[in-house]
Amino acid sequence: MEMPIPNANVLSRKSQIVERLQSVLPPAAVIHTESQVRAYECDALTAYKCPPLCAVLPASTEEVAAVLKVCHDMGVPVVPRGSGTSLAGGALPTADCVILGTARLNAVLETNYDDRYIRVQSGRTNLSVTGAVEEMDFFYAPDPSSQLACAIAGNVAMNSGGAHCLKYGVTTNNLLGVKMVLMDGTITEIGGGHLDAAGLDLLGLICGSEGQLGVVTEATLRILRKPEGARPVLMAFNDNEVAGACVADIIKAGVLPVAIEFMDRLCIETTENYAKAGYPDCNALLIVEVEGAPEEIDEQLALILEIARRHDPVELREAKSPEEAARIWLGRKSAFGAIGQISDYMCLDGTIPVSSLPMVLRRIGELSEEYGLKVGNVFHAGDGNMHPLICYDANKPGDLELCEAMGAEILKLCVDAGGCLTGEHGVGIEKRDLMSHQFDPADLEIQMAVKDVFDPDWLLNPAKVFPLDTSQSRRIAAE
Amino acid sequence: MEMPIPNANVLSRKSQIVERLQSVLPPAAVIHTESQVRAYECDALTAYKCPPLCAVLPASTEEVAAVLKVCHDMGVPVVPRGSGTSLAGGALPTADCVILGTARLNAVLETNYDDRYIRVQSGRTNLSVTGAVEEMDFFYAPDPSSQLACAIAGNVAMNSGGAHCLKYGVTTNNLLGVKMVLMDGTITEIGGGHLDAAGLDLLGLICGSEGQLGVVTEATLRILRKPEGARPVLMAFNDNEVAGACVADIIKAGVLPVAIEFMDRLCIETTENYAKAGYPDCNALLIVEVEGAPEEIDEQLALILEIARRHDPVELREAKSPEEAARIWLGRKSAFGAIGQISDYMCLDGTIPVSSLPMVLRRIGELSEEYGLKVGNVFHAGDGNMHPLICYDANKPGDLELCEAMGAEILKLCVDAGGCLTGEHGVGIEKRDLMSHQFDPADLEIQMAVKDVFDPDWLLNPAKVFPLDTSQSRRIAAE
Structure with missing residues (x-):
């Protein structure tokens, strides 16, 4: 992946930039020595690394505004960073940028059970939002796999989902409002603890905008009452396509489980060796979870199991206790880690209409043969959000490039099947x-013109989202 | 309400404009005689009327594109119109505009039960979308009171809701994609039958943009399996505030009925005289409906009724049959019509956090005394979407202005309570x-700059959404 050429004029002024930032922040909040800035050289897409010019850790909206004003006035690019768990390089620095970390923005500002929302600073981790309300039996629904570490700032930037988003929706369906700082330091509030927005729906635009429009410092999030109970069932099949057809039939029947997760043979075997969850020997496995009162669960599972039986399953295993439920989830939750133990991998993130699951899975198998790279499939099947894991060897010259080329083919396949380049990881x-494969030049131009409105100098999160040549020429034109 | 000064240069070229439109559409699709254009002089905000220059009724996306290109090239404003049921004047013409009616864009283009969506032309009425899928036991969830007449085009423009949106969300939660024509005639597709969008979420931005950004010609809509059954319960109270507190307690308890509707004494009495639904003699009435399997309904209603009993109800009446259910809903569904029989009225549409319902209802009562105008309250209480109906006499000089002034105070009250100017009717x-009361100048400037991107000449749906002086100066600057 090509990196942009850093602005020499910015690099040469490093000491002045650091000095200006130190004048608006406490000394410890400006990180600028070569060894310290290394901590920010990459996110979870570790194939790409680049130390930033420096990093700052503001603790309030006002400090964020002061940092952005300094950078705006001095023409310095800014890369906002949640917890750095992006699998798409969403927080990858450029050599001439200031990393704006949200780690110190972690306070709970307000909990309101009457109107069912919580207002937090954006650096707070996803799981600790639920942690702040669970004593009252509430929770925050979107649950990315990285929820122990990932920040709400990143969730909002990428419109993150998770296993349970089939029922509860992704971040945009659970976000009520934000406080955001524009690149010039202007503080703005959008949405709040009420239904809908007057005028244009800027909140919908900002959710998923990958730090291109502003830096979100506070978020008002919908909280929900915890369901009475939940129960998963594990379904084993001999064939990927049959499992895919079973998912499509469950969705078509109109039952709405809270999660439908899919794993193929490579993931099942690797996970079993690693986590010993007791998964059966099979080619494809579904975990379907429903929730509610016990009788509601019984009724939904009866219908789901009846559909599954029509697809000639190897095994259907309903959890009979919380321990059995935990074991069913254990393998799924360990899958990424297990694959990581045996190989380097790249985790893709495309979405497709659910009915094309069997076709897309078959074609991924063919591509795996053609490229000679193993692919593990583990993903949120219920809403058609695919996560193929392509295994490669980072020490073998050319293997990363081969992996990326194959990844591009899979994502194009998703788009051509009527889907989308990204479900929750972002661009x-x-x-x-690949944006040019999904959008024609006129569509891309509109998106970039919207970016022009919020960040006319193209200083925010450079070299991301838009094809590099177009975004770079936009930035050069602004200089 | 002040109307913009029509562009004399456009008025003087009427015959050329009609001729150019006739060259791209069948003759019957261009309506231009004085008597015919009167049919388009207003929408459901009948206090304001203005015949347009002419009206066109295209039947395809290509015809819409041709119309917009003609208007763009000739500098003619365009007002898109669904079925004209807007209560906020969203489709009110200007004297120099072409009304673009969607009445002939009414085809079903695709139904896909596997992926649970339907693709329709945007002029199709809301209820006939459900009509197209109900033989397979599916339905389209958002249900505005005007659903028999209102078009999907208007639903998308206003992000419409309805009584059952407490559970299913409003239009933006049920819209998967659109085909849209920009003012210069460019045809663009946004979203589709899959989860999420790559790049900026333009679909979220377009939903609710009130025809300011483009003309939506097709919509891909989420369809859902019909629930097994539904059952309403009617709850009568002696006091508005107590009923409001009961709503807040139901929401706070985390139960999610499919609808919670509210009516006050004026609405109850007027409706009872008109529709004879057999409502009890009381000051405030709630209709709470839950759905699902019979045992699920029993369980939810038991909890809801337990909460209601704590608020000293005058009567709790659970529907024991489909006929009783229909009678409970009859009054609510007749309420607007019933008030219309006794008085002219203006229907407001603001949202508030549910917990402030009692305070806002009390203050509306005080304003009613101060202004000497009766107010009926009938609204979607569960999601805090208020619809105060202010009664006035259209034949009494000054009464409309008094009504508007009082309406403005109520909407400001909603904003000040932490709510929003509009829930579903639009600006x-x-x-x-009033937009200046909700947004500061910097916020409005961003919204207008986004409009600049899509419609740089400010020709689309003029004099709406933004304060008249600012939008007019924008348009003049573009000329």
Whole structure:
């Protein structure tokens, strides 16, 4: 992946920039020595690394505004960063940028059970939002796999989902409002603890905008009452396509489980060796979870199991206790880690209409043969959000490039099947050049013109989202 | 409400404009005689009327594109119109505009039960979308009171809701994609039958943009399996505030009925005289409906009724049959019509956090005394979407202005309570000058700059949404 040429004029002024930032922040909040800035050289897309010019850790909206004003006035690019768990390189620095970390923005500002929302600073981790309300039996629904570490700032930037988003929707369906700082330091509030917005729906636009429009410092999030109970069932099949057809039939029947997760043979075997969850020997596995009162669960599962039986399953295993439920989830939750133990991998993120699951899975198998790279499939099947894991060897010259080329083919396949380049990880640097496959030049031009409105100098999160040549020429034109 | 000064240069070229439109459409699709254009002089905000220059009725996306290109090239404003049921004047013409009616864009283009969506032309009425899928036991969830007449085009423009949106969300939660024509005639597709969008979420931006950004010609809509059954319960109270507190307690308890509707004494009495639904003699009435399997309904209603009993109800009446259910809903569904029989009225549309319902209802009562105008309250209480109906006499000089002034105070009250100017009717002309109460100049400037991107000449749906002076100066600057 090509990196942009850093602005020499910015690099040469490093000491003045650091000095100006130190004048608006406490000394410890400006990180600028070569060894310290290394901590920010990459996110979870570790194939790409680049130390930033420096990093700052503001603790309030006002400090964020002061940082952005300094950078705006001095023409310095800014890369906002949640917890750095992006799999798409959404927080990858450029050599001439200031990393704006949200780690110190972690306070709970308000909990309101009457109107069912919580207002937090954006650096707070996803799981600790639920942690702040669970004593009252409430929770925050979107649950990315990285929820122990990932920040709400990143969730809002990428419109993150998770296993349970089939029922509860992704971030945009659970976000009520934000406080955001524009690149010039202007503080703005959008949405709040009420239904809908007057005028244009800027909140919908900002959710998923990958730090291109502003830096979100506070978020008002919908909280929900915890369901009475939940129960998963594990379904084993001999064939990927049959499992895919079973998912499509469950969705078509109109039952709405809270999660439908899919794993193929590579993931099942690797996970079993690693986590010993007791999964059966099979080619494809579904975990379907429903929730509610016990009788509601019984009724939904009866219908789901009846559909599954029509697809000639190897095994259907309903959890009979919380321990059995935990074991069913254990393998799924360990899958990424397990694959990581045996190989380097790149985790893709495309969405497709659910009915094309069997076709897309078959074609991924064919591509795996053609490229000679193993692919593990583990993903949120119920809403058609695919996560193929392509295994490669980072030490073998050319293997990363081969992996990226194959990844691009899979994502194009998703788009051609009527789907989308990204479900929840975002475009980042990973998919920026594929945007031209999804959008024609006129569509891309409109998106970039919207970016012009919020960030006319193209200083925010550079070299991401849009094809590099177009975004770079936009930035040069602004200089 | 002030109307913009028509562009004399456009008025003087009427015959050329009609001729050019006739060259791209069948003859019957261009309506231009004085008597015929009267049919388009207003929408459901009948206090304001203005015949347009002419009206066109294209039947395809290509015809819409041809019309917009003609108007763009000739500098003619265009007002898109669904079925003209807007209560906020969203489709009110200007004297120099072409009305673009969607009445002939009414085809079903695709139904896909596997992926649970339907693709329709945008002029199709809301209820006939459900009509197209109900033989397979599916339905389209958003249900505005005007659903028999209102078009999907208008639903998308206003992000419409309805009684059952407490559970299913409003239009933006049920819209998967659109085909849209920009003012210069460019045809663009946004979203589709899959989860999420790559790049900026333009679909979220377009939903609710009130025809300011483009003309939507097709919509891909989520369809859902019909629930097994539904059952309403009627709850009568002696006091508005107590009923409001009961709503807040139901929401706070985390149960999610499919609808919670509210009516006050004026609405109850007027409706009872008109529709004879057998409502009890009381000051405030709630209709709470839950759905699902019979045992699920029993369980939810038991909890809801337990909460209601704590608020000293006058009567709790659970529907024991489909006939009783229909009678409970009959009054609510007749309420607007019933008030219309006794008085002219203006229907407001603001949202508030549910917990402030009691305070806002009390203050509306005080304002009613101060202004000497009766107010009926009938609204979607569960999601805090208020619809105060202010009664006035259209034949009494000054009464409309008094009504508008009082309406403005109520909407400001909603904003000050932490709510929003509009829940589902949109800003239109009705609330354009109140936008400055909700947004500061920097926020409005961003919204207008986004409009600049899509419609740089400010030709689309003029004099709506933004304060008249600012939108007019924008348009003049573009000329």
